[in-house]
Amino acid sequence: MTVNAALDGADEPQDGVAQPRDAERIVRIIRESFAKIEPQAEAVAQHFYAVLFTIAPETRNLFPANMQVQRSRLLRALVHIVQMVDRPQELKPFLHQLGRDHRKFDVVNRHYESVGTALLAAIKHYSGDAWTEEVEWSWAEAYAIIAGAMQQGSDADDGPAWWHARVVEHIKLDWDTAVIRVQTSEPVPYFPGQYLSIESPQRPRLWRYLSPANAPREDNTIDFHVRAVDGGWVSRALVSHSNAEDVWRLGSPLGNLWANRAADRDLLLVAGGTGVAPLRAVLDELARRGSRPSVQLFFGGRTDEDLYNLDELRSFASHNPWLTVTPVTEDGSAAGGEKGLLADVVTAHGAWRDHDVLVSGSPGMIRSTVSRMLVAGTTFDQISYDSFSTD
Ligand SMILES: Cc1cc2nc3c(=O)[nH]c(=O)nc-3n(C[C@H](O)[C@H](O)[C@H](O)COP(=O)(O)OP(=O)(O)OC[C@H]3O[C@@H](n4cnc5c(N)ncnc54)[C@H](O)[C@@H]3O)c2cc1C
Ligand code: HEM
Incomplete structure (x- = not known):
């Protein structure tokens, strides 16, 4: 089935992203289908790129010269994102940004059809008898919706690709x-x-x-x-x-960590390692504004050596009294800080009900912090993090 044929099976676009008719079922079928071939993921990826470079040879130059290192990057991302097609409203802004950002690779709209064909061919090849019409339809439907949203994002931007x-x-x-x-x-x-x-x-x-x-x-x-x-x-x-x-x-900017947040709400910032960088940008912006909320930053690492810009943050806080910086280390080595895991230390202070919460760090740190905060009583709509990054 082609991408366009699959789109015929989707409902009319709402707010720019088509809604699959039976999204939960599609995601379940895709997950089950991929689980069967996942042990052969490397071979699936090789097949995917072989088909792609045969049907659209011009795409070879878009990819890194050394495909041994990079082989599974696009396919892994594709499979990850296609499995989120039951969350279109959340996914939409990310896909628009991703499509806009893909212009940096010199990707043009016709390449989406080729990638969709290569994806289905690779999964079919390794699925054997598990490849039924329903499985094929589910992959094609989900891919078409994701690809359609990325193309919309790309088409809507006439600014520089990089x-x-x-x-x-x-x-x-x-x-x-x-x-x-x-x-x-x-x-x-x-x-x-x-x-x-x-x-x-x-x-x-x-x-x-x-x-x-x-x-x-x-x-x-x-x-x-x-x-x-x-x-x-x-x-x-x-x-x-x-x-x-x-x-x-x-490339084009991505992410929504601090988007759509009220300017006057108090903020809790939770950062691990270089995850502090985007929060430092938020602090910079707040410092420029006339009125600022009160801001608490918890900056965590294994030891004080991981807190590479703590001195700079402390100096910044000394000029900006609305900011409190608390270093958190697993071994308690940061002077004036707290000892423990970020998730434990932050939740020991309660549910932060009056705060918006921005969490930034490795995927593991984000997962553990967000889940502990939800258990502690912080509500999901208080918390922001970049949930769709697929690095
Ligand atoms: C939204 C987002 C924002 C980011 N911002 C920053 C930033 O401001 N500063 C910064 O230094 N990095 C940042 N990163 C991480 C960065 O994009 C790269 O993933 C990282 O630098 C590793 O790339 P690499 O080519 O060196 O490693 P690769 O060659 O891609 O990977 C080598 C090995 O390292 C592992 N690995 C990949 N990433 C990490 C990681 N983050 N921690 C531990 N192991 C890893 C891989 O699994 C692999 O085994 C960000 C990532 C995301 C998703
Ligand atoms: C639904 C469709 C697609 C999705 C969800 C998707 C997603 C992604 C993601 C998340 C990455 C890694 C992040 C990054 O480096 O920016 C990536 C990398 C890449 N994508 Fe896409 N992509 C899609 C379609 C395409 C198409 C049509 C092309 C054109 C051939 C393309 C070419 C690339 C290239 C060249 C890379 C970097 C090389 C690599 O790491 O594999 N992508 N894609």
Whole structure:
């Protein structure tokens, strides 16, 4: 079934995103279908890319030269996102942003049809007898809805697909962390709390998300806090080998961490590691505004060495009395801080009923913090985090 044929089976778009007629059933069928072939995920991915590069050879140049490293990235993301098609209203803003951001890869609308065909071909090939008409229809329906929303996002944006950014400063804070300042010639229209994907000359075509750590500035400089992860292709190169005058590309802004929040509500910010960067941008924006709510920031790591910009945050708080910074370490090594896991320490202070809560960090840290806060009585609509990031 083609993408367009699948769309015929969906209800009319509402608010820009088609609603599947039987979304829960579709998601259940897709999950069961993928669970059967997941042990062969690597082979499925190879088949997917082989079909894609045969039916649309021009797409090969969109992907990294070394596909051994990158092979499963798009397919993994696709399968993850397609399984969320029963949450269209939540998914819609993310898909619009993702589609807009995909312009940085030189993706054009006809590529969506090819990717859909390759996806179904790869899953069918490894499903054997489990590939029924209903399974095929479910995958096609879900893919068409996701792809349609991404194309809408892409079509609706006539701004640049990316911005060139020159590295103007590279400060290595310790062996695995650096603050890298870049400058664009045009403003990048991001909102504090959002993230961007970046490509550096050290790692062509390997795009990674980084979060600006400052609100937009008049001189168009943006600070990124980068931590090198073990075996990381891009983060390690950025921390160790970035040079002033390197030219990066920045993709379109993504994320809704601080969007649609009342300006006057008190804020609880919970950050793990470089997850503090987008929250630092929010603080920057609040400092510029005339009236600010009261803000409590809990900044956590395993030891005080993980709290790489604690001194800077404390200095910022000393000039901005509406902000309280509490370091949290598992070994209690941060002077004046609390000992324990972020989730435990934050919930020990209650349910934070009068606060909006922004959580930022690794997927594991976000999961544990949000689930503990819900148990402690914080309501879901108080809490914001970037739930759809698929890195
Ligand atoms: C919304 C969002 C915002 C982000 N903002 C920032 C930021 O401001 N600063 C920053 O430094 N990073 C940030 N990241 C993480 C960043 O995008 C990369 O994932 C990270 O730098 C690793 O990329 P890599 O190429 O070095 O690792 P890869 O080569 O992609 O992966 C190498 C190994 O590291 C593991 N790995 C991947 N990511 C992580 C991680 N975050 N922690 C531990 N292990 C990991 C992989 O599973 C793999 O085993 C953000 C990620 C997301 C989703
Ligand atoms: C429903 C459709 C799609 C979804 C949900 C999707 C999602 C994603 C996500 C989440 C990523 C990783 C994040 C990133 O690097 O930006 C990614 C990477 C990528 N996507 Fe897509 N994508 C879709 C369609 C397409 C199409 C049609 C193309 C064109 C061929 C494409 C090309 C790429 C490329 C080149 C990458 C980076 C390379 C890689 O890491 O695999 N995507 N996609």
